[in-house]
Amino acid sequence: MTAHSNIYPTKALQELDAAHHWHPFSDMKSLNAEGSRVITSADGVWLTDSNGNKILDGMAGLWCVQVGHGRSEITEAVTKQMNELAYYNTFFKTTHPPAIALSEKLAKLAPDHINTVFYCSSGSEANDTVFRMVRTYWDKMGKRDKKVIIGRWNGYHGSTLAGTSLGGMKAMHAQGDLPVSGVHHIDQPYWFGEGQDMSPENFGVHVARKLEEAIDQIGEDKVAAFIAEPIQGAGGVIIPPETYWPEVKRILEERDILFVSDEVICGFGRLGEWFGSSYYGVKPDLMPIAKGLTSGYLPMGGVLVSDRVVEGLMLAGDDFNHGYTYSGHPVCAAAALANLEIIERDGLVDRVKTDIGPYLKERWLKLGEHELVGEARMTGLVGALELVPDKKNPTKKFSDVGVPGTLCRDVSFEHGMVMRAVRDSMIISPPLVLSHEEADHLVATAEKTLNDTYRILKRDGWM
Numbered sequence: 001m002t003a004h005s006n007i008y009p010t011k012a013l014q015e016l017d018a019a020h021h022w023h024p025f026s027d028m029k030s031l032n033a034e035g036s037r038v039i040t041s042a043d044g045v046w047l048t049d050s051n052g053n054k055i056l057d058g059m060a061g062l063w064c065v066q067v068g069h070g071r072s073e074i075t076e077a078v079t080k081q082m083n084e085l086a087y088y089n090t091f092f093k094t095t096h097p098p099a100i101a102l103s104e105k106l107a108k109l110a111p112d113h114i115n116t117v118f119y120c121s122s123g124s125e126a127n128d129t130v131f132r133m134v135r136t137y138w139d140k141m142g143k144r145d146k147k148v149i150i151g152r153w154n155g156y157h158g159s160t161l162a163g164t165s166l167g168g169m170k171a172m173h174a175q176g177d178l179p180v181s182g183v184h185h186i187d188q189p190y191w192f193g194e195g196q197d198m199s200p201e202n203f204g205v206h207v208a209r210k211l212e213e214a215i216d217q218i219g220e221d222k223v224a225a226f227i228a229e230p231i232q233g234a235g236g237v238i239i240p241p242e243t244y245w246p247e248v249k250r251i252l253e254e255r256d257i258l259f260v261s262d263e264v265i266c267g268f269g270r271l272g273e274w275f276g277s278s279y280y281g282v283k284p285d286l287m288p289i290a291k292g293l294t295s296g297y298l299p300m301g302g303v304l305v306s307d308r309v310v311e312g313l314m315l316a317g318d319d320f321n322h323g324y325t326y327s328g329h330p331v332c333a334a335a336a337l338a339n340l341e342i343i344e345r346d347g348l349v350d351r352v353k354t355d356i357g358p359y360l361k362e363r364w365l366k367l368g369e370h371e372l373v374g375e376a377r378m379t380g381l382v383g384a385l386e387l388v389p390d391k392k393n394p395t396k397k398f399s400d401v402g403v404p405g406t407l408c409r410d411v412s413f414e415h416g417m418v419m420r421a422v423r424d425s426m427i428i429s430p431p432l433v434l435s436h437e438e439a440d441h442l443v444a445t446a447e448k449t450l451n452d453t454y455r456i457l458k459r460d461g462w463m
């Protein structure tokens, strides 16, 4: 069978998939018994499955397809680059025009103090690069004790050893005996889940100060960096209270540690600015990027590195012994350039800020009135609905956390829309090209989904 074949019936495809394909983050025993959904094509914000169903891609793939599916400009740029130079590396005093052009472009888009990019193929590799880069930076600065990297519980920074370790997903740490040494986790700014005994404003400051407490407890001379997503994505679209980032900013300005803003989800317009840290007015020393860099058309990631860190790393005049075969891959770089050109030409970042972002938010927040929803939240084009068993008592959780969320996700699929479930939060992150009409459709489908999920949960005694 060829990879392009659409002539096989769904069941045959599912059986072959079950026989040979191990999926990420999956219970393969139950998935193989159930059968995977087979997506065969996509256009704009719409996916088509092997049964011919049209599905609204409320997650932009996996938080990445900023410009929507099926953009021929990217295909053409990739084809052209493939024909010219399909591959060459960037090791051994070598470079090539796509890597040069993309680096210049990224330096222009990044804040003024950031002018350099190190390439890799994914967000996870970007964070592995960060891990080695911050420790090496302090070594070169002569501060060899500065090793500890502070991350946050329920943060997500990837699946590799460093990515998993920097992230704060306990279920991931449990597999592979992680985190590696020298990583410390502090509380997350999750007001709905963990802070409702305080006002959001007080909770934001309270939880930001956990960073200060951790630095003091470990010792500033031992802390290398703090890493955080501007808004936690995979953790459940945790939008921090407004007081959180200003307080973190104050702490970072007073302490000599590096700040790593993980922009893998929040970068490239998701929050209505080019980078999430710009949205919150914080100044990163390093920014891991991936996903929206190419809109997922080809795998590419990188670390945007500030002048301060570049200068530090260059101090000793020796190699930074780190790199990947596909660092700066010419075809991926061509895809990234074409993608960024579309984002700029179509004004997608501003569109999120002033048009589709506020339009969708107004309608999405109204879903917060639903009997099943304890909180609706949205910033830019990422949002969440917290499902609760008792609306009058929003701190109460479902007895079996995650089961109602998974049910709701499945109902949403039946209604023709991808919403992802994280615990019992339903989350969306649609392509930045979502039209007003599609936004209306998204909200109407979410409402239908909530109604049906509510009915089933009531019937089955969950609430």
Ligand code: PMP
Pocket (backbone or CB within 6 Å): 121, 122, 123, 124, 125, 127, 156, 157, 158, 159, 163, 229, 233, 234, 262, 263, 264, 265, 290, 291, 301
């Ligand atoms: N950082 C963040 C914030 C992410 O959301 C992700 C992926 N969801 C990663 C890193 C890892 O990226 P990748 O899956 O490309 O390795």
